[in-house]
Amino acid sequence: MTSTSATTTATREQGPATIGGIVGAPSTARAEALVARVTTGPGSGSVTVTAPFTERPTAVLPQATDDITRAAFARARRAQPSWATTSVAERQRILLRLHELVLAHQDEGLDLIQVESGKARLDAFDEISATALVSAYYGKHSARLLAPRRAPGVFPLLTRATHIRHPRGVVGVISPWNYPLALTAMDVLPALVAGNTVVQKPDNQTALSALWLHELAERAGLPRDAWQIVLGRGSVIGTAIAEESDYLCFTGSTPTGKKLASAIAGRLTDYSLELGGKNPMIVLPDADVAAAAAGAVTACFSSAGQLCVSVERIYVHDSIRDRFLAEFVQRTRALRLGASLDYRAGMGSLTTAEQLRAVSEHVANARAHGATVVTGGRARPDVGPLFYEPTILTDVTDRAALFADETFGPVVSVYGYTDVDDAIERANDTPFGLNASVWSRDTRRAQEVATRLRTGTVNINEGYAATFGTVGIPMGGMKESGVGRRNGADGLLKYTESQSIAVQHGLKLRPMRGVPPTLWTKALSVGLRVLRRIPGR
The missing domain is CATH 3.40.309.10 (Aldehyde Dehydrogenase; Chain A, domain 2)
Known part of the structure; x- marks a missing residue:
C-alpha cells in the first residue's frame, strides 16, 4: 500500500480582533479579560502564545516569579480554613452549578480549546463532557465519600471507633497543555470539594481554557482565593510549587515527574503523578x-x-x-x-x-x-x-x-x-x-x-x-506511567488526611487490678475467637 493524503478543510484568516485571527474565535478583548484572572505581582514578565491553526498570537500572558508564586500559596493558605468550614453540601452545590454553566456556555469553551490546542471540535467536546461528568460526580457523591465512618471497636459496645477525613491544606496542581479543560477539572474540582484551596499552574499554551473554567467556578459561587492560577515556566516557579504544596498533583512527562517526586520526598508530603505511556x-x-x-x-x-x-x-x-x-x-x-x-x-x-x-x-x-x-x-x-x-x-x-x-x-x-x-x-x-x-x-x-x-x-x-x-x-x-489515581473515590480521598478516633468505655484494655495476666490473656483469647465469628468484624 502507498501513502495517501487525507482530505482537508482550511480556515480563512480574519483580522486581529479575534484570538489567533481565526474565524469565529472569541475576541482578543475576551482573551484579555480571562488573562486578567492570572495571579500576578511585581516583577511579572510576559510571554506571547500563538494559535496552532495560524501561528498568530492568542494572548500575552504574565509570568510569575518565585515570590509571586509563594505569595499565591500564602493567600490560599489564609483562605483555606474558611473554605474548609463551608459545608460539603454547599461545596457540592457549587460544583453542580458549575456543571450547568459549563454546558450552557460550551460553545465558547469549545472555541478556546480549539484555538489554543489545535484539536478538532469533536475532540474538544470530549473535554467539555469530561468536565461536566466530573462536576456532576463530585457534586453528587462527595458528602457520602467524605462522611465520617463508624467502625467496629475492639470491644463491642464498649469501644466506639470513627474514621474521619481532613483536607490537606493547599493543593498544588501542575496541568499539561494537551487536555487543558478536562484535566483541570479532574484535578482541581475534587481538591476543592474536599475542603482544600488550590494553586494551579496550567501550561502557558492552553492557559485560557483553564482560566475560562476558573471564571465559571467563581460565577458558580467559589470564593476568591480558593483557587488561584499562576503562570510560568517550571524552571522558574516549579521549586516554589513543590515546596509550598501540602499535596502536589502533576500531569506530564516521566522525567519531570521523577524530578518533582525527588524534590517532594524530602518534605514527606504526598503527591500523585500521571506520566507517559506507550x-x-x-x-x-x-x-x-x-x-x-x-x-x-x-x-x-x-x-x-x-x-x-x-x-x-x-x-x-x-x-x-x-x-x-x-x-x-x-x-x-x-x-x-x-x-x-x-x-x-x-x-x-x-x-x-x-x-x-x-x-x-x-x-x-x-x-x-x-x-x-x-x-x-x-x-x-x-x-x-x-x-x-x-x-x-x-x-x-x-x-x-x-x-x-x-x-x-x-x-x-x-x-x-x-x-x-x-x-x-x-x-x-x-x-x-x-x-x-x-x-x-x-x-x-x-x-x-x-x-x-x-x-x-x-x-x-x-x-x-x-x-x-x-x-x-x-x-x-x-x-513509570505514574503514582496515584484521579477520578472516583480515590481521586477525592487522595486530597484528604485520614484520622481515626476511638472512645473507650468501661472495660480497659489491660488487666484490672487483682486479675492475673495469665487469666486476662486466656479470657481475651476466647473473646477474640468469638469476635472472629461475628459478621462485619
Missing part, C-alpha cells in the same frame, strides 16, 4: 474487524494522538491482520484534516512546533530503520503550520526510537502475532503502564486478557473513552 491495543482473532478498525482510528488519532491514554501500538492476530490493516488504512485515509471551529474536521493539528518536530523525527527514524509507512507520514503545511497526517507504520523493529518511546502524536505501529500469550507479553514489555485496549466478540475472554495487562486502565471494545468517561472509577498508571 499504550497497546490487542485485537483477538474473533474480533469484529470493522469495529476494531473504527475503534483504532479514534484510539490513535483523537486530539492528533496527543492524549496520554491514546494507542500507539496495535497487536493483531495474524489470521485477521491483513483484513484489519486494510480496513484501518481505509478509515484513516478518510479522516478529514481541518482548522476551522466547527465539526467538519475529523482530526486537528499538533499543538506546538516541538511536537511537530518530535513526530517527524520519530517517523523518519523508523523509516531509516526499515519501517514501512502504510499511510500518512508527512507534515501538511497546506492545511496549517502544525498539521501532520495520521500515520500507520508496519515492520517497526526495536532499533526505531518509536518502538519503545512515546511519540505523542498521530502515529501508530501495527504488529502481528500468533499466540495471545505472546501478544500480552509484548504489550507488557515496556516501562510504561497507563492504558490498554482489547477487542473481542467474547467479552469474558477479553476480560481475562485485560487482567493480565499491567496498565492502570483497560478498555474492552473501546480505545480509552470507556474508562476515561466513567469518572466514578479511578484512572492512573502503573510502573
Whole structure:
C-alpha cells in the first residue's frame, strides 16, 4: 500500500480582533479579560502564545516569579480554613452549578480549546463532557465519600471507633497543555470539594481554557482565593510549587515527574503523578474487524494522538491482520484534516512546533530503520503550520526510537502475532503502564486478557473513552506511567488526611487490678475467637 493524503478543510484568516485571527474565535478583548484572572505581582514578565491553526498570537500572558508564586500559596493558605468550614453540601452545590454553566456556555469553551490546542471540535467536546461528568460526580457523591465512618471497636459496645477525613491544606496542581479543560477539572474540582484551596499552574499554551473554567467556578459561587492560577515556566516557579504544596498533583512527562517526586520526598508530603505511556491495543482473532478498525482510528488519532491514554501500538492476530490493516488504512485515509471551529474536521493539528518536530523525527527514524509507512507520514503545511497526517507504520523493529518511546502524536505501529500469550507479553514489555485496549466478540475472554495487562486502565471494545468517561472509577498508571489515581473515590480521598478516633468505655484494655495476666490473656483469647465469628468484624 502507498501513502495517501487525507482530505482537508482550511480556515480563512480574519483580522486581529479575534484570538489567533481565526474565524469565529472569541475576541482578543475576551482573551484579555480571562488573562486578567492570572495571579500576578511585581516583577511579572510576559510571554506571547500563538494559535496552532495560524501561528498568530492568542494572548500575552504574565509570568510569575518565585515570590509571586509563594505569595499565591500564602493567600490560599489564609483562605483555606474558611473554605474548609463551608459545608460539603454547599461545596457540592457549587460544583453542580458549575456543571450547568459549563454546558450552557460550551460553545465558547469549545472555541478556546480549539484555538489554543489545535484539536478538532469533536475532540474538544470530549473535554467539555469530561468536565461536566466530573462536576456532576463530585457534586453528587462527595458528602457520602467524605462522611465520617463508624467502625467496629475492639470491644463491642464498649469501644466506639470513627474514621474521619481532613483536607490537606493547599493543593498544588501542575496541568499539561494537551487536555487543558478536562484535566483541570479532574484535578482541581475534587481538591476543592474536599475542603482544600488550590494553586494551579496550567501550561502557558492552553492557559485560557483553564482560566475560562476558573471564571465559571467563581460565577458558580467559589470564593476568591480558593483557587488561584499562576503562570510560568517550571524552571522558574516549579521549586516554589513543590515546596509550598501540602499535596502536589502533576500531569506530564516521566522525567519531570521523577524530578518533582525527588524534590517532594524530602518534605514527606504526598503527591500523585500521571506520566507517559506507550499504550497497546490487542485485537483477538474473533474480533469484529470493522469495529476494531473504527475503534483504532479514534484510539490513535483523537486530539492528533496527543492524549496520554491514546494507542500507539496495535497487536493483531495474524489470521485477521491483513483484513484489519486494510480496513484501518481505509478509515484513516478518510479522516478529514481541518482548522476551522466547527465539526467538519475529523482530526486537528499538533499543538506546538516541538511536537511537530518530535513526530517527524520519530517517523523518519523508523523509516531509516526499515519501517514501512502504510499511510500518512508527512507534515501538511497546506492545511496549517502544525498539521501532520495520521500515520500507520508496519515492520517497526526495536532499533526505531518509536518502538519503545512515546511519540505523542498521530502515529501508530501495527504488529502481528500468533499466540495471545505472546501478544500480552509484548504489550507488557515496556516501562510504561497507563492504558490498554482489547477487542473481542467474547467479552469474558477479553476480560481475562485485560487482567493480565499491567496498565492502570483497560478498555474492552473501546480505545480509552470507556474508562476515561466513567469518572466514578479511578484512572492512573502503573510502573513509570505514574503514582496515584484521579477520578472516583480515590481521586477525592487522595486530597484528604485520614484520622481515626476511638472512645473507650468501661472495660480497659489491660488487666484490672487483682486479675492475673495469665487469666486476662486466656479470657481475651476466647473473646477474640468469638469476635472472629461475628459478621462485619
